[in-house]
Amino acid sequence: KQEVTQIPAALSVPEGENLVLNCSFTDSAIYNLQWFRQDPGKGLTSLLLIQSSQREQTSGRLNASLDKSSGRSTLYIAASQPGDSATYLCAVLPTSGTYKYIFGTGTRLKVLA
Amino acid sequence: DGGITQSPKYLFRKEGQNVTLSCEQNLNHDAMYWYRQDPGQGLRLIYYSQIVNDFQKGDIAEGYSVSREKKESFPLTVTSAQKNPTAFYLCASWDRDDYGYTFGSGTRLTVV
Numbered sequence: 001k002q003e004v005t006q007i008p009a010a011l012s013v014p015e016g017e018n019l020v021l022n023c024s025f026t027d028s029a030i031y032n033l034q035w036f037r038q039d040p041g042k043g044l045t046s047l048l049l050i051q052s053s054q055r056e057q058t059s060g061r062l063n064a065s066l067d068k069s070s071g072r073s074t075l076y077i078a079a080s081q082p083g084d085s086a087t088y089l090c091a092v093l094p095t096s097g098t099y100k101y102i103f104g105t106g107t108r109l110k111v112l113a
Numbered sequence: 114d115g116g117i118t119q120s121p122k123y124l125f126r127k128e129g130q131n132v133t134l135s136c137e138q139n140l141n142h143d144a145m146y147w148y149r150q151d152p153g154q155g156l157r158l159i160y161y162s163q164i165v166n167d168f169q170k171g172d173i174a175e176g177y178s179v180s181r182e183k184k185e186s187f188p189l190t191v192t193s194a195q196k197n198p199t200a201f202y203l204c205a206s207w208d209r210d211d212y213g214y215t216f217g218s219g220t221r222l223t224v225v
Contacts (some may be wrong), residue, residue, distance in 0.1 A: 034213055043119075043203055044216040089156075091214070098163065099144060099207055100171075101214055105155040 002027045002094050006104035013080055014112050021075040021107045023090035028068045031093040034101065035064050035075050038087045047088075048075070080111045115140045119204050119217035125225045126191065126198060134189045134220045136204035142215070144207035145187035149173060149200045150219075156203065162187055191222065199224050 003026045013019050023033070032051045036044040048057045048064040050073070056065040063076040077084060087108045091101040117138045126132045136145065147159040158171030162181040176195025181187055191198045204217040 032213070036214075036216075041201075041219075041221070043218040044205075044214075046213055046215065049213045098161070098169070100146070100158060100161060103156045105153075 002030075002092065002102045004090060004092055004102050004104040006088075006090060006107050008107060009105070010108040010110075012110045012112060015080060015082060017080050017111075019077050019080055019109075021077070021088050021109070023073040023075070023104055025071045025073075025092050025102075027094065028071055029095045030068065031095055033064075033066055033073050033090060033092050035062075035073075036089045036091065038089060038106070044089065080109075082111045082113045085109055085111050117204055117206055117215055117217035119202075119220050121220060122218070124220055124222045126222060127225060129193045131190055131192050132222065134191070134202055134204075134222070136187045136189065136217060137185055138187075138206045138215075138217075139185060140206055140208065140215060141184070142206035142208050143184070144209075145181070146205040146207070146214075147171075147177075147179065147187070147189045148203045148205065150203060151200050159189065159202075198222055 005024045007022050034049045035047040038044050050057050050066040061078040066073045087106040089106040091103045093101050120135045144163045146161040148156040157173050159177050160179040162168035165184050168179050168181050178190045202220045205214045
């Protein structure tokens with residue numbers, strides 16, 4: 001059974017720092033991996049989607065990498081800002097079964113001004 | 114703009130009452146999903162539908178019901194059989210072309 005783990009559960013950093021959020025999954029048979037951002041009381045906003053054949057995707061200050069063989073993905077945030085404070089979730093879409101994403105429990109990020 | 118609309122944003126339910134949460138999408142996505150989010154527990158799948166007039170139970174379907182009469186709409190009914198309905202409910206749709214999820218802004222349900 002596919003399981004997705006995100007470490008750390010919470011993280012506080014000073015403004016301007018570069019940081020890395022980690023996501024690991026137990027089964028490498030995935031179509032893709034998606035990173036989301038969730039602000040308190042809001043829905044999930046898609047940040048980056050990496051197909052299984054890709055190694056990384058970039059959007060602005062965000063870069064996500066995927067190492068399918070080792071079951072790992074990282075989300076790199078450059079020059080963090082207080083506006084980046086949110087919960088970040090990763091999710092994988094397994095190739096087996098129906099098309100349902102498996103979610104991690106998220107990393108709660110706080111960027112201090 | 115294409116997207117998913119969930120309504121209402123806040124909903125209050127009395128004991129023994131059924132309530133229905135609305136989810137509408139104009140993305141032309143085939144698949145739609147309902148998730149429940151509780152503090153510290155992450156997202157749990159309630160029901161999903163991959164095509165009109167068809168839906169399947171997720172991991173926590175007891176006390177909930179859905180319908181999929183139109184491609185654009187996937188309403189969720191929280192019945193009186195759901196003993197602990199207070200939670201944040203999220204609707205999502207899935208795009209077969211790029212395989213990504215799109216989420217609505219959520220409905221917060223509170224039992225009063």
